[in-house]
Amino acid sequence: MERHYDIPLSVPCLEENARRYVLECFETNYVSSVGPFVEQFERAFAAWLGARHAVACASGTAALHLAMRVLGVERGDEVFVPTFSFAASINAAVYQGATPILIDSEPRTWNMDPEVVVAEIESRARAGRAQPKAVEVVHILGCPAELAPILEVCARYGIPVLEDAAEALGAGYSSGPLAGRNVGTIGRVGCFSFNGNKVMTTGNGGMLVTEDQALAERARHLSRQAKLPGSDYDHDEVGYNYRLSNLAAALGLAQLESLPKFLDAKRRIAARYDSAFRSHADVVLPPHPAWASPSFWLYSILVGDAANGRAALVRDALGRRRIEARPLWRPAHKTRAFRGLSCIGGAVADRLFREGLSLPSSVSLTEVEQTRVIEAVLEATRGGQP
Numbered sequence: 001m002e003r004h005y006d007i008p009l010s011v012p013c014l015e016e017n018a019r020r021y022v023l024e025c026f027e028t029n030y031v032s033s034v035g036p037f038v039e040q041f042e043r044a045f046a047a048w049l050g051a052r053h054a055v056a057c058a059s060g061t062a063a064l065h066l067a068m069r070v071l072g073v074e075r076g077d078e079v080f081v082p083t084f085s086f087a088a089s090i091n092a093a094v095y096q097g098a099t100p101i102l103i104d105s106e107p108r109t110w111n112m113d114p115e116v117v118v119a120e121i122e123s124r125a126r127a128g129r130a131q132p133k134a135v136e137v138v139h140i141l142g143c144p145a146e147l148a149p150i151l152e153v154c155a156r157y158g159i160p161v162l163e164d165a166a167e168a169l170g171a172g173y174s175s176g177p178l179a180g181r182n183v184g185t186i187g188r189v190g191c192f193s194f195n196g197n198k199v200m201t202t203g204n205g206g207m208l209v210t211e212d213q214a215l216a217e218r219a220r221h222l223s224r225q226a227k228l229p230g231s232d233y234d235h236d237e238v239g240y241n242y243r244l245s246n247l248a249a250a251l252g253l254a255q256l257e258s259l260p261k262f263l264d265a266k267r268r269i270a271a272r273y274d275s276a277f278r279s280h281a282d283v284v285l286p287p288h289p290a291w292a293s294p295s296f297w298l299y300s301i302l303v304g305d306a307a308n309g310r311a312a313l314v315r316d317a318l319g320r321r322r323i324e325a326r327p328l329w330r331p332a333h334k335t336r337a338f339r340g341l342s343c344i345g346g347a348v349a350d351r352l353f354r355e356g357l358s359l360p361s362s363v364s365l366t367e368v369e370q371t372r373v374i375e376a377v378l379e380a381t382r383g384g385q386p
């Protein structure tokens, strides 16, 4: 396969342990739904994260869909979701027939604005209107959302909080009411992705975590076609084929062993970019609130002067040097699939999309490569100045 970029955005880092565990699958012939790695991976993941139960899934999207299902989200329900996220966050609610209510981001973390969530829920309460069936918080690009006010208002009205932590494995809270907690372990359900460009990968895969045993068991049951124990093919509801394979779980267990190292690398890369761009007037650094410990999954900046499409110019300049950069998510309210949905606010998300740029952030990025990226960004942004 042709390599399009010398320095790609984010590629997997597979180490010797991955080879060993995957070979074990070959040797035992357990490559599919039977084999020891799925349960080992689930236990190790839950322990590492500080969650009680973990259910391995075929993808992060599958985990999110199962989460919606076990939270009871159904046709006719509404679910609050950020307009600034990857489409999978929103699709999960739609799979259940629910109507997503899109909510703008705030500039401090780029995540769903908690003030808007609180105001909307309180105003619905005052007007006697129905509340959302769930509030889905996404920890975008590895930066923890300001969760405490959302948890508080949701607790007041009995609304479950779902955390889409697909991009934020290893991110957490360093001070404040949630100090010491990892994202994904705080809401009723948390979901992770092990897609190829995420901080760790199983090829394709995801995980659902929760403190609630009954909920975890139901999710696991649904992920296995809701087939009842025994050999007579009885099913008690409509399930899915959402299980992770033993082969993928073998990869997952190996990647989990490497995860602390991967996270160190992401944070080291972010610190180097930060110090290179900090004094640059036209570059806004990614959010790093004092109370948070972001994972910097994809290091992303805002380059100002949106009217001139500077972000696209910088991306093209990097592309000419065979360096891959990527725009941030198009807000859902600006996509063809979701522009008919109602959206509360949207200006912050619009700006993130216009000005945002993710820079190469692979765990394996070398200092020499990173220096090339930094020089290219500095040159391209200066080039755009009058």
Ligand SMILES: *Cc1c(COP(=O)(O)O)cnc(C)c1O
Residues within 6 Å of the ligand: 059, 060, 061, 062, 085, 086, 088, 089, 138, 164, 166, 167, 192, 193, 194, 195, 204, 205, 206
């Ligand atoms: C990657 C991602 C997902 C989906 O995960 P897959 O494993 O690719 O299905 C969901 N939500 C967000 C925010 C993501 O970035």
